[in-house]
Amino acid sequence: MAAEAPRGVRVQEPDPRVIRAAADHDQAAFGEIVRAYQAHVWRFLRHLLNDDALAEDLTQETFIRIYRKLHTFQFRSKFSTWVFNVARNAGTDELRSQRRRARLVDALATTPPPSRDPSLRVEVEEAVATLTPTLRETLLLVELFGFTYRETAEALGIPEGTAKRRVFDARKQLARELTEKGEAGAM
Amino acid sequence: MRCDQAAERLSHELDGEVDDREATALEAHIASCSACRAFRDTSLRVRQHLRFEVLSHVPDVEPRVQATVARPMPRARWRWLAPAAAVVAGIVAGAAFIGLRTTGGPDVAAANLSGPVLSAQRRVDALVAQLRVTERGWHPDVPVRSYAGHIDYRAPESIAIDLVDDTKYPSTAWKPNNVATVVSQGTDWRSGPAACPRESQPSCTPAAPRVLASVDREPFPDAEPAPLDLVVPVRSLAGGGDQTLLGSRRVAGRSAIGVQVTAAQVEPLLAGLVQTGNWRELYPSDRVELWLDRESFVPLDLKVFPARSAERERWAAHRGYSDNPRAPVLEIALDDIRLDQAPAADAFPAPPPGAVTRSLGFRELPVDQVAVPDPGWLPPEMAPYRAGLVQTPNGPTVTERTWSDGRAWIKVRETHDWTGDRLFGDLGDAVRRIDSGAAGTVYSGDGGRRIAIHGAGVDAAVSGSLGGDDLLRVATSLGIAGEPAPPTWAEASLVTGPGAAHALPGLLMPERIGGFGKPAVRVDGDAVTLTYTGAGAREFVLVQTRGTALAPPVEIDTRGVDVRGRIGRYSPDRGELEWVERGATFSIRSQSLSLSELLRIAAHLEPV
Numbered sequence: 001m002a003a004e005a006p007r008g009v010r011v012q013e014p015d016p017r018v019i020r021a022a023a024d025h026d027q028a029a030f031g032e033i034v035r036a037y038q039a040h041v042w043r044f045l046r047h048l049l050n051d052d053a054l055a056e057d058l059t060q061e062t063f064i065r066i067y068r069k070l071h072t073f074q075f076r077s078k079f080s081t082w083v084f085n086v087a088r089n090a091g092t093d094e095l096r097s098q099r100r101r102a103r104l105v106d107a108l109a110t111t112p113p114p115s116r117d118p119s120l121r122v123e124v125e126e127a128v129a130t131l132t133p134t135l136r137e138t139l140l141l142v143e144l145f146g147f148t149y150r151e152t153a154e155a156l157g158i159p160e161g162t163a164k165r166r167v168f169d170a171r172k173q174l175a176r177e178l179t180e181k182g183e184a185g186a187m
Numbered sequence: 188m189r190c191d192q193a194a195e196r197l198s199h200e201l202d203g204e205v206d207d208r209e210a211t212a213l214e215a216h217i218a219s220c221s222a223c224r225a226f227r228d229t230s231l232r233v234r235q236h237l238r239f240e241v242l243s244h245v246p247d248v249e250p251r252v253q254a255t256v257a258r259p260m261p262r263a264r265w266r267w268l269a270p271a272a273a274v275v276a277g278i279v280a281g282a283a284f285i286g287l288r289t290t291g292g293p294d295v296a297a298a299n300l301s302g303p304v305l306s307a308q309r310r311v312d313a314l315v316a317q318l319r320v321t322e323r324g325w326h327p328d329v330p331v332r333s334y335a336g337h338i339d340y341r342a343p344e345s346i347a348i349d350l351v352d353d354t355k356y357p358s359t360a361w362k363p364n365n366v367a368t369v370v371s372q373g374t375d376w377r378s379g380p381a382a383c384p385r386e387s388q389p390s391c392t393p394a395a396p397r398v399l400a401s402v403d404r405e406p407f408p409d410a411e412p413a414p415l416d417l418v419v420p421v422r423s424l425a426g427g428g429d430q431t432l433l434g435s436r437r438v439a440g441r442s443a444i445g446v447q448v449t450a451a452q453v454e455p456l457l458a459g460l461v462q463t464g465n466w467r468e469l470y471p472s473d474r475v476e477l478w479l480d481r482e483s484f485v486p487l488d489l490k491v492f493p494a495r496s497a498e499r500e501r502w503a504a505h506r507g508y509s510d511n512p513r514a515p516v517l518e519i520a521l522d523d524i525r526l527d528q529a530p531a532a533d534a535f536p537a538p539p540p541g542a543v544t545r546s547l548g549f550r551e552l553p554v555d556q557v558a559v560p561d562p563g564w565l566p567p568e569m570a571p572y573r574a575g576l577v578q579t580p581n582g583p584t585v586t587e588r589t590w591s592d593g594r595a596w597i598k599v600r601e602t603h604d605w606t607g608d609r610l611f612g613d614l615g616d617a618v619r620r621i622d623s624g625a626a627g628t629v630y631s632g633d634g635g636r637r638i639a640i641h642g643a644g645v646d647a648a649v650s651g652s653l654g655g656d657d658l659l660r661v662a663t664s665l666g667i668a669g670e671p672a673p674p675t676w677a678e679a680s681l682v683t684g685p686g687a688a689h690a691l692p693g694l695l696m697p698e699r700i701g702g703f704g705k706p707a708v709r710v711d712g713d714a715v716t717l718t719y720t721g722a723g724a725r726e727f728v729l730v731q732t733r734g735t736a737l738a739p740p741v742e743i744d745t746r747g748v749d750v751r752g753r754i755g756r757y758s759p760d761r762g763e764l765e766w767v768e769r770g771a772t773f774s775i776r777s778q779s780l781s782l783s784e785l786l787r788i789a790a791h792l793e794p795v
Contacts, residue, residue, distance in 0.1 A: 168198040175229040
């Protein structure tokens with residue numbers, strides 16, 4: 001039997017007329033876009049940054065950037081991949097800013113200290129937080145939103161093969177982390 | 188099948204990227220391989236959690252986002268999607284040529300045009316001219332497109348540009364890129380085909396053009412260039428330092444001087460109509476040859492040539508352009524120029540029936556009903572122009588007054604209910620803090636073209652088409668005692684140059700780089716950020732902080748470069764050059780400068 005591979009809820013594409021109206025500063029149309037994407041963007045950013053409050057601030061920042069850049073969207077890609085590219089850039093800027101401010105180069109690239117909280121949620125989130133930002137953002141697009149490798153590559157501006165490889169590398173590391181934790185917890 | 192290969196294929200299978208045959212083979216492998224089984228089970232567990240996580244709280248950011256975007260937007264500094272029509276608007280300028288002062292001996296090929304251009308804007312009352320435009324490389328099936336049209340301008344706030352696409356397309360399925368833009372005081376409208384992906388041409392272009400109109404438009408709005416911005420290249424040439432001169436020759440029967448600039452520098456000329464029509468893109472470092480009438484300072488001819496760099500080739504390849512470095516991708520020529528001839532009475536028509544119309548929220552009022560203080564000083568000949576009130580949903584109530592000499596303009600805006608977390612007035616990211624003596628602390632942004640004052644219970648902003656010194660003088664004569672930005676505002680960490688040197692001993696700053704004003708300086712801990720702006724959209728950000736190693740690269744295409752005799756790296760995506768030197772990490776970042784320009788700036792860094 002083939003492995004269960006749930007695709008989950010795909011991120012929906014808005015009507016192009018709504019995008020065009022929002023680009024023309026139609027506040028109602030723009031509001032529709034914010035409402036459609038804000039939960040997705042927030043989920044992505046909170047896993048990327050491991051900080052709910054910061055993710056909320058950056059979700060707000062993401063939509064302000066989107067509003068100001070909407071006129072540049074040329075329908076060359078899916079709107080959702082474009083949105084997550086903007087969100088990813090906002091998150092990456094924050095990570096880099098943190099690095100500069102606090103010289104957290106090593107800490108950022110690795111992990112917060114693991115806790116012994118036995119719940120699966122904490123365990124998985126901690127494991128995801130051990131990934132480098134590059135691996136983390138790639139995996140999140142695939143796992144949170146069911147993006148294909150091609151869509152993920154488009155959102156991140158990387159080759160499709162690179163996206164594929166990063167997802168595998170991320171899964172390998174997660175498997176190692178969670179297995180070790182499981183073994184440690186069982187001791 | 189080896190275990191490591193199987194794990195990778197299992198990863199692909201989870202994402203629906205293997206066929207049934209391979210899936211069967213993987214199942215067979217898993218049956219006898221506990222490690223791969225564990226890999227798959229763990230991956231599924233992660234997916235199950237991430238994709239179907241239960242959230243007890245999801246923030247609703249819409250009200251805050253809407254409140255923020257409802258405020259007047261800063262002028263876009265970088266828009267490259269459909270610049271050609273806007274270039275057409277920008278090619279019109281008028282001024283008496285009041286003495287170009289070169290920077291050296293008789294053979295020098297550089298001159299500072301700031302003074303002549305700033306003076307020029309105050310001399311044009313009206314203009315009527317014909318236009319020819321040629322665009323190359325828009326689509327493989329339509330390698331060249333040509334347009335003919337005209338422009339009418341009446342100072343200070345009326346302009347009409349009409350371009351008819353006379354290209355011979357392969358079939359009638361292709362829609363002509365006819366565009367029109369009209370601004371007439373409180374109303375504007377534009378018409379053109381809606382943007383549509385190049386690879387989906389010609390079927391995706393709607394048959395009918397899109398017509399958008401705005402009413403209740405405030406005078407000289409920040410979000411869109413005012414007509415004067417479109418017809419006089421002040422922002423493109425003032426403050427740009429020494430310009431490379433191309434020489435003198437006859438253009439369109441007139442004596443002309445030529446300057447060489449970049450597409451980034453003439454971005455203000457491009458910004459006007461970027462949302463109208465379907466045009467090719469330009470690259471920020473593309474070379475622009477601009478010929479100006481020697482007598483009237485009218486730009487007569489503009490050609491944009493592809494820049495020669497690996498980054499530019501990569502940019503073009505990504506968009507499917509195959510540009511010839513020797514052929515201009517955009518040519519604009521002005522002809523039959525009649526300066527100071529009043530446009531026809533019907534030159535600025537009302538929006539056509541069926542236009543989608545929106546209100547911009549400005550209500551015109553008599554000057555004596557608008558509570559904006561009189562500046563103690565105004566440039567000569569400036570007389571009261573339009574005044575009124577701007578009210579937008581969720582935004583502050585803003586009163587504003589403007590003054591004009593019939594061509595140039597100044598605007599003062601004031602609000603008593605500012606709730607933003609940064610200075611009122613959309614100063615942008617490059618904000619300088621200035622101690623103005625008796626007037627207290629004031630802030631200058633957008634290359635000195637905007638001034639903000641935060642006072643007790645009042646916030647004011649001054650903008651205009653004049654030089655930064657004049658705007659600063661107007662701002663400090665308003666009678667508002669300027670206070671430093673509150674600690675929670677974005678501008679709270681702004682300091683002066685000496686303050687930055689104190690925060691980071693050994694600070695390096697660029698010396699002898701013309702074309703950029705004084706930097707905006709920000710200190711966050713031991714990180715010092717210097718933001719420089721020049722003419723047009725030319726800008727760069729220099730960040731220095733203590734450190735001995737760079738963070739891991741984020742982009743895949745980051746590559747090594749030689750910086751100041753050291754090994755550094757450059758990310759074309761981010762336009763960022765980084766290196767380590769003397770116990771500090773350095774980053775120079777710009778979306779408008781090429782790698783060679785960033786390296787030149789790096790080479791000129793010297794201790795403060």
